[in-house]
Amino acid sequence: MSMVLNEEQCLLEDTIRDFLSSHAPVASLRQIRDTQDELGYSDELWQQLTDLGIPSILMPEEFDGLGFGFKGLGAVMQQMGRHLTASPLFATVVLAASAIELGATEKQKQELLPKITAGQLTLSLAMDEGFHHHPLNTDVRLEDDKGKLTISGEKAFVLDGSSADSFIVLVRSFGKKGDAKGLSLVLVNRDSPGLTIERTQYMDGRNAADLIFDQVLVTENQLIGSLGEAYPILQQVLDRGVIAMSAEMLGGCQEVFERTLHYLRDREQFGVKIGTFQALQHRASMMFCQLEQSKSAVLKALSSLDSNSPDCSIQASIAKTLMNDCYQKITNEAIQMHGGMGITDELDIGLFLKRARISIQILGDSDYHKNRYAELNGY
Amino acid sequence: MASMDAFRNNVRDWLESNCPESQRQPIIKDQQIWAGRNRSFYCYDSKLWFERMRDKGWTAPTWPIEYGGGGLTPDQAKILEQEMKALGCRPALYDIGLWMFGPALLEYGTEEQKQEHIPKIVRGEIRWAQGYSEPSAGSDLAALKTRAEDKGDHFLINGTKMWTTQGDKSDWIFCLVRTDPDAPKQQGISFLLIDMANEGGDARPMELINGDHEFCQTFFDDVKVPKKNLVGKLNDGWSVAKALLKYERNMMSIMSSIVEKEEGDIVEIAKRYVGTDSSGILTNSSVRSQLSLHLMSAQADLWSGIRLYEQHKKGLSDGGLGLTMKYMSTTEQQRKDELLLSIMGNQGLSWQNQKLSEAENKSVKNWAYNKAHTIAGGTSEIQLNIIAKKALNLPS
Numbered sequence: 218m219s220m221v222l223n224e225e226q227c228l229l230e231d232t233i234r235d236f237l238s239s240h241a242p243v244a245s246l247r248q249i250r251d252t253q254d255e256l257g258y259s260d261e262l263w264q265q266l267t268d269l270g271i272p273s274i275l276m277p278e279e280f281d282g283l284g285f286g287f288k289g290l291g292a293v294m295q296q297m298g299r300h301l302t303a304s305p306l307f308a309t310v311v312l313a314a315s316a317i318e319l320g321a322t323e324k325q326k327q328e329l330l331p332k333i334t335a336g337q338l339t340l341s342l343a344m345d346e347g348f349h350h351h352p353l354n355t356d357v358r359l360e361d362d363k364g365k366l367t368i369s370g371e372k373a374f375v376l377d378g379s380s381a382d383s384f385i386v387l388v389r390s391f392g393k394k395g396d397a398k399g400l401s402l403v404l405v406n407r408d409s410p411g412l413t414i415e416r417t418q419y420m421d422g423r424n425a426a427d428l429i430f431d432q433v434l435v436t437e438n439q440l441i442g443s444l445g446e447a448y449p450i451l452q453q454v455l456d457r458g459v460i461a462m463s464a465e466m467l468g469g470c471q472e473v474f475e476r477t478l479h480y481l482r483d484r485e486q487f488g489v490k491i492g493t494f495q496a497l498q499h500r501a502s503m504m505f506c507q508l509e510q511s512k513s514a515v516l517k518a519l520s521s522l523d524s525n526s527p528d529c530s531i532q533a534s535i536a537k538t539l540m541n542d543c544y545q546k547i548t549n550e551a552i553q554m555h556g557g558m559g560i561t562d563e564l565d566i567g568l569f570l571k572r573a574r575i576s577i578q579i580l581g582d583s584d585y586h587k588n589r590y591a592e593l594n595g596y
Numbered sequence: 597m598a599s600m601d602a603f604r605n606n607v608r609d610w611l612e613s614n615c616p617e618s619q620r621q622p623i624i625k626d627q628q629i630w631a632g633r634n635r636s637f638y639c640y641d642s643k644l645w646f647e648r649m650r651d652k653g654w655t656a657p658t659w660p661i662e663y664g665g666g667g668l669t670p671d672q673a674k675i676l677e678q679e680m681k682a683l684g685c686r687p688a689l690y691d692i693g694l695w696m697f698g699p700a701l702l703e704y705g706t707e708e709q710k711q712e713h714i715p716k717i718v719r720g721e722i723r724w725a726q727g728y729s730e731p732s733a734g735s736d737l738a739a740l741k742t743r744a745e746d747k748g749d750h751f752l753i754n755g756t757k758m759w760t761t762q763g764d765k766s767d768w769i770f771c772l773v774r775t776d777p778d779a780p781k782q783q784g785i786s787f788l789l790i791d792m793a794n795e796g797g798d799a800r801p802m803e804l805i806n807g808d809h810e811f812c813q814t815f816f817d818d819v820k821v822p823k824k825n826l827v828g829k830l831n832d833g834w835s836v837a838k839a840l841l842k843y844e845r846n847m848m849s850i851m852s853s854i855v856e857k858e859e860g861d862i863v864e865i866a867k868r869y870v871g872t873d874s875s876g877i878l879t880n881s882s883v884r885s886q887l888s889l890h891l892m893s894a895q896a897d898l899w900s901g902i903r904l905y906e907q908h909k910k911g912l913s914d915g916g917l918g919l920t921m922k923y924m925s926t927t928e929q930q931r932k933d934e935l936l937l938s939i940m941g942n943q944g945l946s947w948q949n950q951k952l953s954e955a956e957n958k959s960v961k962n963w964a965y966n967k968a969h970t971i972a973g974g975t976s977e978i979q980l981n982i983i984a985k986k987a988l989n990l991p992s
């Protein structure tokens with residue numbers, strides 16, 4: 218499967234680029250941040266994106282899927298990265314809807330997926346616990362007391378957690394921390410008794426939350442997939458998530474790099490453009506090399522999802538690691554090369570810096586993925 | 597599409613019945629088949645394999661049939677390459693003429709020059725060397741001084757070339773020489789073909805830090821070269837050289853992939869030298885992490901190569917991706933070499949260590965030799981200059 222976009226995917230990318238630059242420039246993220254917006258995204262924008270069919274992008278045909286594939290999704294994510302667009306696309310569509318598509322019963326799909334594509338339902342995957350992404354270490358429990366099922370424990374870094382209508386919660390039904398067996402996914406409504414949602418204020422202005430489950434009562438009907446058997450599904454969901462997030466990061470990284478190049482061509486000191494200094498040229502060239510390499514990894518990962526290749530997990534870890542390191546490097550260099558202006562809030566560079574650090578933590582930092590890659594390759 | 601599948605099947609069948617089993621092992625340096633008047637084969641199979649490939653023109657798959665080439669389209673050649681890779685077939689011929697000079701001559705040579713030289717390259721009869729660099733002209737190549745004086749029916753050559761790869765084993769050398777000492781730097785240079793058997797030419801090997809003697813300093817002392825050996829117009833050698841440069845970059849990636857295969861598997865080496873726990877996990881987490889980063893980057897560099905190919909095939913601009921490849925692959929190779937050396941600890945400090953396997957000894961030698969990769973064929977710094985200018989449009 219080719220890494221290059223086909224005609225329809227190119228068209229999709231153009232449409233989204235035009236739409237976002239006119240309806241959701243980076244300035245709209247500032248507004249969300251400055252007003253401490255409850256939602257952390259613009260619902261109006263999400264409805265407009267829904268009209269464009271974006272929530273259906275990954276859906277199977279019977280749910281009016283658009284058939285753009287993962288490369289199509291990647292193109293959209295890249296544009297969202299470039300515009301720093303806050304939207305439920307990642308949490309609701311890429312993560313939660315994937316879990317439903319891959320793990321849910323026909324009945325659950327019929328009930329949930331059409332609402333998602335209509336923009337009427339937002340979801341969130343409640344997975345991480347503690348300070349780092351490590352799904353196998355899940356310890357939030359699903360207790361079975363003679364058929365009475367309850368969830369107890371704390372979830373952290375739940376993306377869109379303060380706004381989502383419902384959560385898909387990763388829980389442990391049996392086994393111990395670190396076991397793949399015993400994990401389950403449960404759909405839990407935000408209004409469930411015993412569930413406390415604490416909004417966190419992360420530096421990118423978007424919404425996330427910590428969740429505290431105190432004997433939250435659930436039924437077997439709320440299970441997505443079989444009890445204790447969620448791990449294989451979860452892995453597929455996370456591969457999609459990791460790769461889609463890498464695509465968003467690629468877009469953001471390209472944008473902040475291009476803005477920096479622009480500054481190098483424009484800004485004068487010592488009577489010349491600062492871009493004539495070889496010390497800066499070489500660093501810019503090295504960034505470009507790293508960016509192109511990361512881009513190859515992301516495009517390869519997207520196309521391996523499209524061809525449902527057995528090495529999706531490996532490609533996902535490569536893409537996320539290289540993209541993490543690249544985005545960190547380029548945002549730091551972007552600030553340095555903008556001089557004092559780089560650390561003012563007047564320029565947007567700082568917004569990319571902050572989003573970069575959040576996205577690096579989303580679904581695993583480089584240490585996590587290098588470790589995972591080593592495990593997958595038997596060392 | 598269907599005809600491509602049929603082509604692929606034919607190629608596979610042909611390779612399966614014509615490539616001897618012994619020629620499907622990873623290539624090692626001493627067994628490479630280099631072109632030349634004094635060509636030699638380390639075994640009968642390698643001769644057979646070379647001759648079969650030569651007779652199909654597949655030593656130069658895309659070159660025109662009229663000059664002995666394979667006449668394949670780029671897509672067909674890609675299929676041949678893929679099928680050879682899949683079967684593990686060794687390259688049938690090694691020669692700078694094949695990789696760099698031939699393609700440029702096909703572009704710039706006269707009909708007579710092509711007739712004279714191209715078939716011999718395809719058939720591996722002549723080994724070519726590159727005579728560009730000089731003691732005081734490296735990155736600043738246009739500062740070269742080797743003089744070619746017009747003597748009516750011939751040029752008279754005087755000067756010194758440096759770094760001539762395999763100069764002492766080569767039959768011919770393609771050179772940049774100064775034909776007009778008064779013209780501005782790049783405009784007084786011509787591209788000339790010189791037979792090393794000529795009186796007055798002498799190539800002396802230099803020893804490198806890994807103990808090899810592959811590179812020569814080449815002296816020209818009143819060497820006579822016929823006028824018909826001028827490629828391109830007089831004083832327009834720089835254009836030919838520039839055209840050749842793009843093939844040189846290809847060659848660098850061919851070279852590093854050859855080296856790659858000679859080394860042992862770095863994961864296995866790491867397991868042996870730093871140790872594993874009962875489940876096979878490396879016990880040194882820093883080595884493990886560095887290893888992952890190296891393998892990931894090397895993998896992504898491969899994807900870049902494929903992406904570049906796909907973009908070209910679709911007629912899309914590569915956006916500067918091609919310019920990044922040499923810098924990235926050579927830098928990554930050196931990162932790997934350093935990692936390997938540190939993994940091997942005190943065992944990696946000698947290249948004649950009786951306790952090491954041949955592959956391990958090679959790895960150590962390659963560590964030293966591969967320092968050349970970021971220098972030869974345009975240094976890393978020069979690559980970064982070019983990227984800044986061509987890909988990033990930074991002002992100068």
Ligand SMILES: Cc1cc2nc3c(=O)[nH]c(=O)nc-3n(C[C@H](O)[C@H](O)[C@H](O)COP(=O)(O)OP(=O)(O)OC[C@H]3O[C@@H](n4cnc5c(N)ncnc54)[C@H](O)[C@@H]3O)c2cc1C
Nearest residue numbers: 726727728729734735759760761968971972973974975977
């Ligand atoms: C293994 C090997 C094989 C070779 N084979 C051949 C061959 O077959 N034929 C042939 O003709 N030549 C060959 N070369 C020569 C090669 O092309 C030159 O070594 C190369 O171009 C660099 O030139 P130099 O060695 O004179 O280094 P210099 O140009 O003197 O460079 C010294 C340092 O200065 C830096 N530098 C120079 N200019 C700039 C600049 N403008 N900006 C920033 N930094 C700069 C360089 O990057 C380098 O770090 C070979 C070299 C090697 C090592």
